[in-house]
Amino acid sequence: MKTQSILKFFAFSLLITQLFCSCSKPSQESNESQVKPNVIIILADQWRAQEVGYMGNTQIKTPNLDKLASESLIFENTVTTMAVCAPWRASFLTGQYPLTHGVFYNDKPLPNEALTMAEIYKDQGYATGYIGKWHLNGHERGEHHFSSRDLPVPKDRRQGFDYWKVREVTHNYNNSFYFDENDEKHTWEGYDVFPQTDSAISYFQKNKENPFVLMLSYGPPHDPYFSAPKEFQDLYDASTLEVRPNVPEALQDSARRVMAGYYAHASAIDFAIGNLLDALDKAGIADNTILVFTSEHGDMLMSKGVLKKQRPYDEAIKxxxxxxxxAKFGEKSRKVNDPIGTPDLLPTLLGLSDIASPESIEGQDFSGELLAGEDLGNEAALIMLPVPFHEWKFQNGGREFRGIRTKRYTYVEDLKGPWLLYDNEKDPYQQNNLVNDPEFSELQNQLEGILMEKLKVTNDTFLPADEYMIQYNYLYDAQDSLRQPNYLEVNR
Structure with missing residues (x-):
């Protein structure tokens, strides 16, 4: 694919987007024999909320997502409860909080006993499929923390998914390998986003006569930032990109370079999603398909001088x-402003599918509000980090925290007490910490009360990290991740 062709594609896609925004799309004929809706989840890894055209970003090229947004509910405050890969996945599939399902640290196993999305839908007669990154098999105590990443996931560890083209984890997105249902090893030829999307299209073409739930889990735009196909890298000139004001001046050139590579991954994914959407229309099942696009967590991209995730700032948690x-929402877009947390996603999808949520689910079902055309009525979403690790371990400033993200405010406590308070409406780049400012004491007390109630409801007693590692019989992945005895004295 030549760069010129890509540029023509984006120009054409942008024109189509404008046409879709200005007029109604003809109604698609539904498959009358199918009553139950299909469900397709498109999951990106480390794609932060601000980096899409439909959210007002004029420098990233995402014409297919912009077109999709013109026909979708747009959630403006989707909050990842714990901004790390495996914990998000476990919370999404179970509808539970990390301290319930026990995956609050990467490369730890989701228990076989967990009741998951695929098992619930399968019980209702659905076919189930999973393509791409899994990151829930984990490793046994005492094994190397990356030991399972290149191995097949045993059948009893697939949590109810039958169709299976999966790699536990890789951040090599070119000619990477995966395993099928029979543990046979194969290669995704080229940039893996594209053949993974082709597999998803093949799956729903073959299963369109019966209800199915399919999860398509991409690896990018997670770092490495510079491995997207060249034609997508050529779409961006790093020197022309604007960075967020909370990127330190000394790091702005580095941030532009990283953003250019990150944007290239995002545009490549957008291109693949365009192919999937076209195929869904041609299959004749788009009307009766619940299509979700989201991400596990964001990326700081040098905001506040750091990369990646775990931190409680909007770049990581939104x-x-x-x-x-x-079939239920029509074909016009609508914004949803109230916050929604990771454990709320599964019960809401079940509600939209007319399936009752099992008692094991802790999240809230907001399907009723969405179907009624209302906002969620949800005051705040809980955010947490029970155990800092990897890039934000104790030795480089990591700390345990609990907090909330409301429509307007962020409030966070660490083990010493109140830590962060931001008015995100007046201070969207979170540069002015209002915590313990007497002028905002009433607001702080109000937000603290909301947080305490959230912790009470979720049975979270907010203990030091070591307590959870002992409770779940986990080991830290490396000695330099250990929490030192004098941690509270030297922290902050």
């Missing part, structure tokens, strides 16, 4: 989310 379901 992710994009679109839900399109023409």
């Amino acid at each position: 992710v994009p989310m679109l839900i399109r379901y023409p």
Whole structure:
């Protein structure tokens, strides 16, 4: 694919987007024999909320997502409860908080006993499929922490998914390998986003006569930032990109370079999603399909001088989310402003599918509000980090925290007490910490009360990290991740 062709594609896609925004799309004929909706989840890894055209970003090229947004519910405050890969996945599939399902640290196993999305839908007669990154098999105590990443996931560890083209974890997105249902090893030829999308299209073409739930889990735009196909890298000139004001001046050139590579991954994914959407229309099942696009967590991208995730700032905890379901929501976009947390996603999808949530689910079902055309009525979403590790371990400033993200405010406590308070409406780049400012004491007390109630409801006693590692019989991945005895004295 030549760069010129890509540029023509984006120009054409942008024109189509404008046409879709200005007029209604003809109604698609539904498959009358199918009553139960299909469910397709498109999951990106480390794609932060601000980096899509439909959210007002004029320098990233995402014409297919922009078109999808023109037909979807646009969630403006989707909050990842714990901004790390494996914990998000476990919370999404179970509808539970990390301290319930026990995956609050990467490369730890989700228990076989967990009741998950695929098992619930399968019990209702659905076919189930999973393609791409899994990151829930984990490793046994005492094994190397990356020991399972290159191995097949045993059948009893697939949590109810039958169709299976999966790699536990890789951040090599070119000619990477995966395993099928029979543990046979194969290669995704080229940039893996594209053949993974082709597999998803093949799956729903073959299963369109019966209800199915399919999860398509991409690896990028997670770092490494510079491995997207060249034609997508050529779409961006790093020197022309604007960075967020909270990127330190000394790091702005580095941030532009990283952003250019990150944007290239995002545009490549957008291109693949365009192919999937076209195929869904041609299959004749788009109207009766609940299509979700979202991400596990964001990326700081040099905001506040750091990369990646785990931290309680918006760049890490806020992710994009679109839900399109023409049969119930019509074909016009609508914004949803109230916050929604990771454990709320599964019960809401079940509600939209007319499936009752099992008692094991802790999240809230907001399907009723969405179907009624209302906002969620949700005051705040809980955010947490029970155990700092990897890039934000104790030795480089990591700390345990609990907090909330409301529509307007962020409030966070660490083990010493109140830590962060931001008015995100007046201070969208979170540069002015209002915590313990007497002028905002009433607001702080109000937000603290909301946080305490959230912790009470979720049975979270907010203990030091070591307590959870002992409780779940986990080991830290490396000695330099250990929490030192004098941690509280030297921290902050």
